Amino acid sequence: xxxxxxxxxxxxxxxxxxxxxxxxxxxxxxxxxxxxxxxxxxxxxxxxxxxxxxxxxxxxxxxxxxxxxxxxxxxxxxxxxxxxxxxxxxxxxxxxxxxxxxxxxxxxxxxxxxxxxxxxxxxxxxxxxxxxxxxxxxxxxxxxxxxxxxxxxxxxxxxxxxxxxxxxxxxxxxxxxxxxxxxxxxxxxxxxxxxxxxxxxxxxxxxxxxxxxxxxxxxx
Amino acid sequence: xxxxxxxxxxxxxxxxxxxxxxxxxxxxxxxxxxxxxxxxxxxxxxxxxxxxxxxxxxxxxxxxxxxxxxxxxxxxxxxxxxxxxxxxxxxxxxxxxxxxxxxxxxxxxxxxxxxxxxxxxxxxxxxxxxxxxxxxxxxxxxxxxxxxxxxxxxxxxxxxxxxxxxxxxxxxxxxxxxxxxxxxxxxxxxxxxxxxxxxxxxxxxxxxxxxxxxxxxxxxxxxxxxxxxxxxxxxxxxxxxxxxxxxxxxxxxxxxxxxxxxxxxxxxxxxxxxxxxxxxxxxxxxxxxxxxxxxxxxxxxxxxxxxxxxxxxxxxxxxxxxxxxxxxxxxxxxxxxxxxxxxxxxxxxxxxxxxxxxxxxxxxxxxxxxxxxxxxxxxxxxxxxxxxxxxxxxxxxxxxxxxxxxx
Numbered sequence: 001x002x003x004x005x006x007x008x009x010x011x012x013x014x015x016x017x018x019x020x021x022x023x024x025x026x027x028x029x030x031x032x033x034x035x036x037x038x039x040x041x042x043x044x045x046x047x048x049x050x051x052x053x054x055x056x057x058x059x060x061x062x063x064x065x066x067x068x069x070x071x072x073x074x075x076x077x078x079x080x081x082x083x084x085x086x087x088x089x090x091x092x093x094x095x096x097x098x099x100x101x102x103x104x105x106x107x108x109x110x111x112x113x114x115x116x117x118x119x120x121x122x123x124x125x126x127x128x129x130x131x132x133x134x135x136x137x138x139x140x141x142x143x144x145x146x147x148x149x150x151x152x153x154x155x156x157x158x159x160x161x162x163x164x165x166x167x168x169x170x171x172x173x174x175x176x177x178x179x180x181x182x183x184x185x186x187x188x189x190x191x192x193x194x195x196x197x198x199x200x201x202x203x204x205x206x207x208x209x210x211x212x213x214x215x216x217x218x219x220x
Numbered sequence: 221x222x223x224x225x226x227x228x229x230x231x232x233x234x235x236x237x238x239x240x241x242x243x244x245x246x247x248x249x250x251x252x253x254x255x256x257x258x259x260x261x262x263x264x265x266x267x268x269x270x271x272x273x274x275x276x277x278x279x280x281x282x283x284x285x286x287x288x289x290x291x292x293x294x295x296x297x298x299x300x301x302x303x304x305x306x307x308x309x310x311x312x313x314x315x316x317x318x319x320x321x322x323x324x325x326x327x328x329x330x331x332x333x334x335x336x337x338x339x340x341x342x343x344x345x346x347x348x349x350x351x352x353x354x355x356x357x358x359x360x361x362x363x364x365x366x367x368x369x370x371x372x373x374x375x376x377x378x379x380x381x382x383x384x385x386x387x388x389x390x391x392x393x394x395x396x397x398x399x400x401x402x403x404x405x406x407x408x409x410x411x412x413x414x415x416x417x418x419x420x421x422x423x424x425x426x427x428x429x430x431x432x433x434x435x436x437x438x439x440x441x442x443x444x445x446x447x448x449x450x451x452x453x454x455x456x457x458x459x460x461x462x463x464x465x466x467x468x469x470x471x472x473x474x475x476x477x478x479x480x481x482x483x484x485x486x487x488x489x490x491x492x493x494x495x496x497x498x499x500x501x502x503x504x505x506x507x508x509x510x511x512x513x514x515x516x517x518x519x520x521x522x523x524x525x526x527x528x529x530x531x532x533x534x535x536x537x538x539x540x541x542x543x544x545x546x547x548x549x550x551x552x553x554x555x556x557x558x559x560x561x562x563x564x565x566x567x568x569x570x571x572x573x574x575x576x577x578x579x580x581x582x583x584x585x586x587x588x589x590x591x592x593x594x595x596x597x598x599x600x601x602x603x604x605x606x607x608x609x610x611x612x613x614x615x616x617x618x619x620x621x622x623x624x625x626x627x
Binding site: 028031032034037038039056057059060061062063080081082083084085086087088089129 | 542543545547551582587622623625
């Protein structure tokens with residue numbers, strides 16, 4: 001009953017509740033009035049670095065540009081362009097606010113922003129939409145890596161190594177992460193999507209552990 | 221704020237004349253039609269009347285009309301019913317054919333697709349006959365898809381997303397030839413032709429003799445009738461098994477106390493929509509072509525999905541590239557315009573429209589998809605308002621989009 005009352009009050013289903021399809025007032029506000037987007041493609045040298053993730057085929061593309069204060073390492077400007085649904089646009093908009101508010105975060109601080117931090121500020125997202133908000137931090141990570149590369153801070157570049165979990169199907173931890181983000185909650189759900197572990201039963205304990213880990217990370 | 225409803229393919233408002241016809245059957249005439257007493261007999265008469273009125277429009281016998289709970293249920297009854305009746309006949313005669321096959325198309329409604337997929341899980345062969353880039357069934361491919369083991373063909377009359385009208389009459393003739401040929405060659409296995417006519421009901425000819433169908437699905441909610449009401453026309457001689465069991469209503473094919481008000485309402489709705497069919501079709505087709513022409517002038521990179529002429533008069537389905545359908549839909553909603561999208565972002569599964577993809581269009585087209593479906597209450601003024609609002613929405617969303625697809 002408590003959860004039901006909460007949905008009614010905020011007009012949004014949290015990721016934990018699951019089935020709702022209605023956006024929170026904050027999501028609507030950032031969708032209808034996006035902050036910090038870049039209406040025109042930038043001139044050369046206008047920004048220090050940029051990053052992009054996604055493809056129009058899968059329904060979401062995000063591109064992020066950053067301008068960093070060389071003395072303080074704080075992000076003075078974060079601009080973006082997004083192709084995607086309301087939650088994708090709102091999540092990028094909110095991310096840009098979080099990074100630049102109160103004088104701005106350093107690149108390292110901004111890298112620590114987790115998808116659930118964005119979701120919390122948005123007042124929750126329908127469970128199927130969680131993956132949209134996860135993309136902007138990935139786009140930012142690309143931008144940050146490019147920034148580190150430009151500055152010669154190679155030791156700071158984040159390399160996302162994927163570990164193969166199911167050798168037979170070459171399925172990685174990243175695939176399982178994606179499946180969880182797309183709504184899989186149990187081993188059976190994940191297997192429906194990926195057939196993981198079906199021909200490689202030895203992988204199952206590791207898969208179960210990963211599902212638990214990602215559930216905690218995104219919905220915990 | 222004005223509200224412009226352009227989602228009539230999803231459902232229509234109930235016509236007030238339909239509502240009025242239904243009204244007595246809630247608490248004035250309420251007897252169970254299965255009861256022998258006066259109240260029951262009154263209900264029974266009402267159902268009989270409705271059956272007759274629908275049969276007249278379909279040019280069939282009243283006893284060939286089965287009332288169900290929805291278009292979806294009618295599709296399920298037709299497909300599962302034929303398949304199960306065939307399996308039963310096999311067990312009885314101990315006759316084994318070379319396997320049973322069902323032919324459908326990849327752009328059917330999920331009520332047909334998922335039911336066929338269920339049968340595939342139960343051991344049937346499922347063949348998808350190809351459609352062309354406009355969603356029209358390719359008849360040569362269709363003929364090749366049918367073999368001696370095909371027991372059922374299910375092809376929709378008109379598509380719910382893109383409005384493409386299928387050559388049902390031609391398919392009916394092909395099936396007739398196959399039936400005659402099977403008799404000549406002493407092949408016992410039946411072949412039945414089912415069509416889902418839910419979207420077509422208000423706009424196209426429903427004469428089942430002309431169409432040459434054995435089974436035809438209709439529902440109330442697309443023709444200004446009640447929701448939760450379906451019809452399945454079942455040609456005499458078609459072997460069908462029920463999927464709902466109980467009191468044996470509807471010739472044992474659909475048990476459950478009859479929804480008298482719904483039945484009366486559906487009959488009234490069908491009568492009203494078929495009476496005005498031709499003139500309403502002409503009116504909406506004109507509006508449709510006007511809108512498509514104007515939007516293509518006002519917005520760049522707009523693509524029409526579906527066939528330009530072989531198309532339901534009320535259907536406008538376009539893809540606007542570089543932006544996403546749900547975002548457009550929400551902006552339109554803010555302006556009081558109600559439509560739908562085949563974008564992945566608006567679906568439960570996060571998969572974009574299977575129909576747009578089946579046309580061979582890339583994912584970008586499905587994700588930038590908008591469907592406006594008009595109805596009898598739609599005016600030119602409504603469309604002009606959309607034409608005023610939409611270009612601004614498109615340019616705003618494009619101004620924050622990093623995508624620039626080449627077409």
